[in-house]
Amino acid sequence: MSEHSVAVVRLASASSAERQEILVGVQNLLLARGVIVPNDRRDALWQPSEWKPGPGARLAVVEPVDWFDAFLDTANNGVDICGDRDVYHAVENDEAPRCPHCAASTPTAYTDSYDDWLEEWSIDGHEPVFACDRCGWSGLVGDWTGQFGVLIGAPAVTFYNWPPLSPAMITDIRAALGGRTGIVASHW
Template identity: 30%
Template sequence: MGDWFETIADVDATAEEADRLGAEVLSWLVEQGIVMAGVNGLNVVTGRAAFYSTGVDRVVCPHCQSAIVDQDDEERWPSFSESIDSWCAGGSGVESCPHCGKSTGLNEWHWSPPWGFGYLGFEFWNWPPLDPGFIADVGNLLGHRVVTHPAERSSG
């Protein structure tokens, strides 16, 4: 049996608040008896990161609803990949739609499966699938929009 993980990414947390919010959620998880003080298959990730668990099947413009990247035609993926690399290195993470011309931040595009770009994420390793109510509770505790990623199973 291989390892897998599922992620909850806070795509609105700033760099300045990521450590504090991460500690608050971890404290809440311990208080609720969900995790013990220690690893327990939970990795709190702070710092600029792209949060995802699988490749991209489709990316759709939020303005004109055009599919810019899809699994059948990945012509635009190199441009998105450059924007992601730039964002992770401190850049703006803005990509322009070739159909409507509007420039949009990476978190505003419609990703399938979901991807998120932010300063705070929680990776749950080898847990059962996360309950939607639990994900909502974490989002409410953070007070921010969160993006979740389906469990990715790997062999090993």
């Protein structure tokens, strides 16, 4: 059986105190809407997340799937709200992002130096800049178009094995995170 997740990640830097304040704000947003509730059956294998879907989860997805009631009791369908800076990777979905201006693929420097720039971003916090080979547009890797690549940031909200989240829910989470944000859809 495969797993998937969607992480909404704040890319803009924030101090430890700011990250904690943002984390509480996101948590309060999701709790107030009933999207999440505390996970009362937390288990390392069955339900590892601190949060699980709440009664308002149905309103947070694009369209409740016919198996939605079963989803509420499915293993590993939790939500993690993490305040620590981390790497979010698409795993089997990995795909280089595209230029937001002309939709060209990332330059070869993206793939040729992937390990180097990812390590520098992860360790030193220097988000790399790439220039489009086709139109010349230049921007931070988090500003390139795509949701199947890699992002590093904090705080982040990760939904595990949920039906697709509604655009309104994604917009509200991004607003609560503040600053530049990105999305990583993972599959493994």
